[in-house]
Amino acid sequence: MRVFATGASGHIGSAVVPELIRAGHDVVGLARSDEAAAAVRAMGAEARHGNLTDLDGLREAARDADAIVHLGFQHEGIASGRFAEVTAQDEEVVHAICGELVDTGKAFLGIGMGRVEDLVNHPNPRAKVALAIHGYTQRGVRTVLVAVPNVTHSERDRSGFIPQYVRIARQAGVAGYVGDGANTWAAGHTLDVARVWALAVAKAPAGSQVTGATEAGVPVRTIAESVARHLGIEAVSMSAEQAAEHFKAFPFIGIDVRMPNEATRELLGWEPTHPTLLADLDAGFYFSR
Ligand SMILES: NC(=O)c1ccc[n+]([C@@H]2O[C@H](COP(=O)([O-])OP(=O)(O)OC[C@H]3O[C@@H](n4cnc5c(N)ncnc54)[C@H](OP(=O)(O)O)[C@@H]3O)[C@@H](O)[C@H]2O)c1
Known part of the structure; x- marks a missing residue:
């Protein structure tokens, strides 16, 4: 598959990308700087210059891919007290990308936060983003929510x-x-977490909720x-x-x-x-x- 990864140069993305390449995928990593692009290329992926704030660029990248792994997040917004703002931008990213995937059966993997049924009216605004992702399951997108251990x-x-x-x-x-x-x-160890993302790209069915917690x-x-x-x-x-x-x-x-992981181990055949x-x-x- 051709996999477009946001956050490819980040802590978790830089562990996920090599896993995906080892599994035989062609990976295109979003990079907002020359430094990030060099890091993406050093892993054997193609770098696509762009920014999470450029929604048209993300739409185009989504059209060119078979699966999207969304690990990018503007964490610097948390440090500067703009958590709600960057989370709202993250939701726009989800709608921009998933909007391109409607009725294609292509995969979109994003950050989960536990069971979706517990996320309605959740105090953390990122729960709303997870719900938005899950909502595309009914619209012909192979959504997967991956709960990353805190x-x-x-x-x-x-x-x-x-x-x-x-x-x-x-x-x-x-x-x-x-x-x-x-x-x-x-x-969860970064490399075990990364393995879950790669296994989920390969085999998690639409609407899956998995965790990388060991x-x-x-x-x-x-x-x-x-x-x-x-x-x-x-x-x-x-x-x-x-x-x-x-x-x-x-x-x-x-x-x-x-974050119990028994169901994830069973679904994906994952052994930390x-x-x-x-x-x-x-x-x-x-x-x-
Ligand atoms: N690490 C944890 O313990 C943990 C726990 C729970 C959930 N999570 C979630 O898992 C996801 C990945 O986390 P992480 O630890 O890998 O985060 P990270 O190390 O901060 O990486 C964030 C990635 O997003 C990219 N990015 C940020 N702003 C961007 C922008 N405006 N345009 C394009 N790219 C941008 C960064 O690029 P640069 O390389 O250019 O900075 C980097 O590749 C996030 O959603 C995070 O909240 C992480």
Whole structure:
């Protein structure tokens, strides 16, 4: 298949593209800079210069492809307080691309957030984007929602949950968690997550909802204790109010995420093979940079 990938130069995209090429696909990666284009070509894909804000360019790329893997997201908008705006733009991207795929049976793979039936009126605006994608299933598009674990970990992870958490713990001299720290984060190694995307391109039926999580939910206290041990500091329980103040720039410490993967393993014949989150923490790279 000819696969058009947005976000091809990103953390997850740069793991997905080689998987797709290994599986025999021709991959075209969206690149908004010469640097991103060089990274895309270095993986053996074709670079298509463009931007997520250029909807006509995306429509044209979609017409030329058999499958679209949508991993691009304007994360810098989150840091600058424009989360709702960039998420609304993401929804426009979905409609621009999927609008070209109506009644073609071509595949569109985008970011899922758990079961679609739980997403109506969800507080996270990205749920609306997932619903928009799923809506094209009835319009002749092979939609697939891939729920990416909130902790996608590996040496390639430079700005995910763990690097942010380690930075705050190091600066504060304590590794905090909320209450008893029993809330959990879903985790998956970048390369296992990438494999799910590639398998889903090949064989997920229309309307599928799959996950790249290899660990459904790791207790945040367990993560805090590992980080504390590696940094030589204490793991400390905080009230929700203390945590809101302590983790100001990282308002995710108390979220409770579980992503069971049995159905995905069954559907795709996926066997995760890469290290667990605690093994990656023990490998040390999160603390040596
Ligand atoms: N990593 C995680 O732990 C995690 C967890 C849950 C969900 N997700 C979701 O998974 C998806 C991929 O995440 P990621 O970690 O791979 O993100 P990432 O490393 O930030 O990559 C984002 C990609 O989007 C591209 N991009 C951003 N703005 C663009 C624009 N205006 N025009 C064209 N391309 C643009 C970036 O290009 P440049 O290379 O030029 O910057 C990059 O290729 C995102 O939707 C993310 O929210 C990630």
